[in-house]
Amino acid sequence: MIKRSNKPIFWALFGAGGMLCALFGPVLVFITGIAVPLGFGASPDAMSYPNVLAFAQHWLGKLVLLAVISLFLFHGCHRMYHALHDFGVHVSSGMKAAFHGFAALGSLAALVLLIKVG
Amino acid sequence: MPAIRTYTRPMTGWWRRSSFYSWYMLREASSVIVTAYALVLLTGLWRLTQGEQAFDAWRASLASPLAIAFHLLALWLFVVHTLSWFKVMPKTMGFVRIGGKRVSDGAIIAAGRIAAVVCTIVAYALFRWGTS
Numbered sequence: 563m564i565k566r567s568n569k570p571i572f573w574a575l576f577g578a579g580g581m582l583c584a585l586f587g588p589v590l591v592f593i594t595g596i597a598v599p600l601g602f603g604a605s606p607d608a609m610s611y612p613n614v615l616a617f618a619q620h621w622l623g624k625l626v627l628l629a630v631i632s633l634f635l636f637h638g639c640h641r642m643y644h645a646l647h648d649f650g651v652h653v654s655s656g657m658k659a660a661f662h663g664f665a666a667l668g669s670l671a672a673l674v675l676l677i678k679v680g
Numbered sequence: 681m682p683a684i685r686t687y688t689r690p691m692t693g694w695w696r697r698s699s700f701y702s703w704y705m706l707r708e709a710s711s712v713i714v715t716a717y718a719l720v721l722l723t724g725l726w727r728l729t730q731g732e733q734a735f736d737a738w739r740a741s742l743a744s745p746l747a748i749a750f751h752l753l754a755l756w757l758f759v760v761h762t763l764s765w766f767k768v769m770p771k772t773m774g775f776v777r778i779g780g781k782r783v784s785d786g787a788i789i790a791a792g793r794i795a796a797v798v799c800t801i802v803a804y805a806l807f808r809w810g811t812s
Contacts, residue, residue: 583714584765584792585799587758591717593807594724595751599743608811609739611732617810618728627725631718638715645708650691668722675725 572640572662579637582629590630615679624676632669639665707764710757717754766792 597604607613617623643661646653695705720742727738741747769792770785777783 579714580761580765583758584762585796586803587714587717588755588762588796589800589803591751591755591758593804594721595717595742595754596748599739599748599751604807605811608807611728611735613811614724614728614735618725627721631722631725634714634718634721638711638718641708641711642715645711648695648705648708668718672722672725675722675729678729679725 572636575633575636575665576640579633579635579640582633583637586630587634618676618679628669628672628676631672632665635665635668636662706757706760710761710764713754713757714761716750717758762796763793766796 593604594609596602598606598609618627639661643653643658646657695701724735724738727734742751766789770788773788775782776788
């Protein structure tokens with residue numbers, strides 16, 4: 563039996579993350595990182611504890627948070643792994659496991675926290 | 681056995697040799713910031729599960745000058761990602777045919793970028809509507 567490549571799985575996660583990031587990345591960074599902290603184009607309590615808690619407790623909010631955190635991690639780690647070559651680093655399968663494993667661990671952490679939040 | 685000494689072309693600082701390479705590296709640098717931003721959100725989620733005090737401390741840290749500088753840099757690189765992601769889309773997806781005619785590369789790139797603008801407006805409007 564021919565050993566199947568795991569490439570399509572990581573490629574799909576990279577692609578999904580890249581598309582999500584291209585469509586919604588800039589506006590997310592603007593909202594959470596600039597607009598809300600500076601109170602510029604957003605109400606100052608937009609990301610208050612009750613608001614964000616309610617968002618994270620709703621199934622749709624959970625889905626959004628898990629998709630953004632997990633797919634951004636898989637997208638970023640996949641590309642950082644491939645960029646190692648550009649910096650003259652010879653990659654090994656161990657390094658590949660480390661980069662994708664980091665994204666998987668981060669996704670698992672997000673999943674556990676989203677269950678914990680209730 | 682003595683080591684074979686063949687000529688190896690030095691590649692130090694290769695991305696500074698042409699603006700095309702520099703843009704390539706800038707595009708690849710966006711992967712680091714995408715990962716970092718996901719970790720910022722993951723930290724926020726973790727602080728959220730610890731209660732109001734912990735979450736407010738995380739929010740206060742987002743308002744520090746360093747965090748604002750990071751997010752301004754991130755915003756710029758995320759826009760670079762959006763532009764380049766759709767710029768390469770004619771190469772990364774198969775030919776698209778409408779009515780038997782192949783859709784031009786320019787139309788695919790434009791459609792992707794318009795979709796990004798629409799998503800940005802919709803997401804921001806939803807955010808304003810949800811938090812008003």
